[in-house]
Amino acid sequence: MYKNLEAELARIGATRKDVANILGRTPGTVSLKMNGKSPFTIPEARILKTFLGADKSIEYLFAQEQRDTR
16 A cells, blocks of 8 residues: 555545546556555656655655565
8 A cells, every 4th residue: 555645645635536537547447556456657656746746756655564574
């Protein structure tokens, strides 16, 4: 899950449906990507960074939580 990306989307009031429209993907595909089950492509990441107008890096926006594997 991309908590930083979710936070930035919430900051501007954008939904996953908005993301789907911007990327030309289905909401289901975006859901898989947002949940970390399917990767975002580099072009998709760039499109989202531009859409967000965020001064945050792509690395920050797409940082994933570390899972405890103990």
